[in-house]
Amino acid sequence: MTDQTFENINTALDAVENPMMNYNFKSPLLSSVDISIPVFEKRVGETSASAMIPTDGFVAYQIITVTKSKPKNSGFELNAYDDDEGQSCTLEKQWVVWRRYRNFELLRGHLEATYPYIIIPPLPEKSFSYGWQKVSSEKLSSDFLERRRVSLIRFLHHVAEHPVLSNDKTFLAFLQNENWMNTTKNMDAFGKASQTLRSLHASYRLKMPDRFFEETKCFADGNHSVISSLLHVRTKIAGREFGIHKLHANYGRVFREMSSFQNTASEEFQTVARYMDIYAAGIDTMLEEEENIIDKMKEYMTYMEAVRNVCCQQELIQFQYEQLESSIHSKESQRKQISTGDHTSSIFLLIGRSTMNQDNKLQALDRDIQQLETQMQLLIGENKSFKQKAQEDIKRFHQQKEHFLQEAMFGLAVHRIQTYRKNLALWLKLQECFSKIQ
């Protein structure tokens, strides 16, 4: 993420020095602003649509968008949608809005509906859980909210650094002002999106599936299941590690008790007890920290779903195309039958249609075929542009993901190493302690 920012700024700076150079005005938003969600607040909501549900609390997240300090005359413009006053952006400008999770969902739904060829970044899940702790994580516990806050920032960043998505008017409005929902007709897009999703899961039998998208879909599905089983096993492992560490606290307790009547080693036992307690307590922070990395895995897994969606969209188009094709075929064959006066179609003779009717029929068919062919042309065009844009985005995704996963793996390895180092040091001390016993 960071490198892309630098890249863009460099491009911009270059442009300043070499105004002749062509540069893309539509560079991603993230290059010119910082988006953050510094706080969240619990609020009591307005009565929801259905009167049955009483006013419930919800959480609002504060989004602050600040322009990055940049040299003057950089030529950057914050994209089209300014605030209501129509002011053009000055250098240090800040927008503060409050949004709740539901708003994010709507935004995402809009993006999904508007850009079916783009892999839309995922939102955090509706509810997290620490799988191994039997603590019932209420929806609104502060740890959970913290994790969600972090994930929402990531979502906004992903959108803001996307060359296409970051220019979306609704998105910009989302960041800036209150009536963002009016900027799009796709507001019931949330409903639409889930509908299309459902239909997407039905598989189509395509006569000529596109190889690239087939492969990508396989990739997405495979990865999704791999990561989902990874997360599942990891939860078991985390629970196990938790248990093992906590059991050692019992050792601590016993050693403490022993130190009270075992005079020769009383001090050593006390120290042992202390270390055991530290060992047992350490697992809590360790697992919490690891959760952040695991969240990245979850994000990746959800990304796979988005990838799959894109592929399915393409299939939909392809399917429609093939359907059209077959309709055209059947209509054409009908036409042939009629025009060549096929005697096997004796029905007409029986009913005693006149040639007049035949002509009408032919004309109707011709019109139909014409219509269908125009449709098909449109569809072919749509397909082509869809494929092109989608392929581009998928390639971009692959590039991004490598970096993303590298970070995640690195984070995981580093974290494990740090933890093991800590534990090793602890047990070395314990070893020393035990050897000192007379």
Add this chain to the structure above:
Amino acid sequence: MEKSSENDRESGEYSQQEADRLSSSTFSRDSKRFIDPLSLNSGNERNSSEFQDVSPSEGSVITPDSSLMGSLSLGDDEFGLCTRDLIVRVDNPEKHSSTLDSYVTFRITTKTTRSDFDDCEYSVRRRYNDFIWLREKLEEEYPSSIIPPLPEKHSMQRFQRFNSEFLKTRMVGLNKFLNRVADHSLLSHSENLKVFLTFKVWEFAAQKKQNVGLMGRVSGTFHNLATTYLMKSRCEEFESLNEYTQKLSEKLGNLERIGQRIQREQLEYVNELHEFHPIFTLWSNSEHQLSGALDTIATAVEDCAEAQKRVTNAYDLEFAQPLHENILYTEAVKEALKATRCPQIEYELTLEDLQKRRQEREQLLTGPQGYSIGTLWGKTSEEIKTEKEQKLNRVIEELVRQVDENNHRHQKANSELQGEIESWQETKRQELKQLFVGMANRQVQYYEKCLGAWEATIPSIKNITTSHGSGDESPENPL
């Protein structure tokens, strides 16, 4: 009786270790240095052919078992093997099925240079119950000694009586028991021990039927007395020792239970890690640029699983068993403490008695003589008084002697026990220390391995060249 022989290879295996144990047994009062009974010196090679034992004719003299001697000569020289004049070994479990019941017997081999033994070598077969008999007899004979503990009667894990793992553990425990007895300066001279080691089956059975002990270690009457009697001269040291052994045994029991729970969790952990690493391998198949890194992560997880396995493998032998032994030994010490109260109680009772009699005499001399049966015989009150006085004097004399004797006895018992307790304390400390140090060592090794495994993943993760092509994008290393 049918016999089904156990796996001879197993007894061959066992004896390799046991031979070493024979040469480094403990709890002899003469030993200056503690030697861990579990230390496994590199043993000598053994042929299982020695144990192609088929029909041990009871009490037969076995041909000089070269392996026995051989193993001994390889043992610790500074321990002064030549001073050991009684060497025993338990091995070769065999199952016997009869119509009524089936049980396992063990072969007991004895070699001795003692003069009070008729022969220098013996081989007999005994079963677990026979060991119980021996131990009870020893308790009776030497109430103020700590009698080594026997292995558990029932396995905690509900093993079958004939399960080979269980039998092996039992055999090892019995061997240890017998060796400790044989090395004990007092216990090894017990007549009962001699009977146990030398008598043929039918002789032994007969012996067992005789003197069915009415005198348990703490016999019935004394037992009651012991619980209700408040010792006048409350021996502080005794009290605190009692309390100490009680608490110790409790805490060691706690440690045992905790250890078991941790062991169970760790075993599951290993399994789950083995579920985990194949997933990374699978994943690496579908990601091209990342497959190297993912593979190294898979290897790291696998290595961690192996490291954990090593810990769990060592648990039983190096932690659970020694700990359990110590618990049993602490129980044995408790029993010894309880038993030592008997001489003390006896002493105090007789002392009390003496005092009562003395009081009586006082009364007699000073007080008037009331009516008594003697008047029927026409004796004068004077005569009756003198008679009584004389009787009392005799009783008092007797009592004084007894008190002296009892006092002497109980002092001796106490000091003996003191000695044994001191040596037990020392050994127990060392053993427990070893146990814990071992546990810490294993954990240290485990974490070292895990650390190494994950550190190995860093280079491949850093080397991921993204399709961007810029390899200098490797993330910052906060290490």
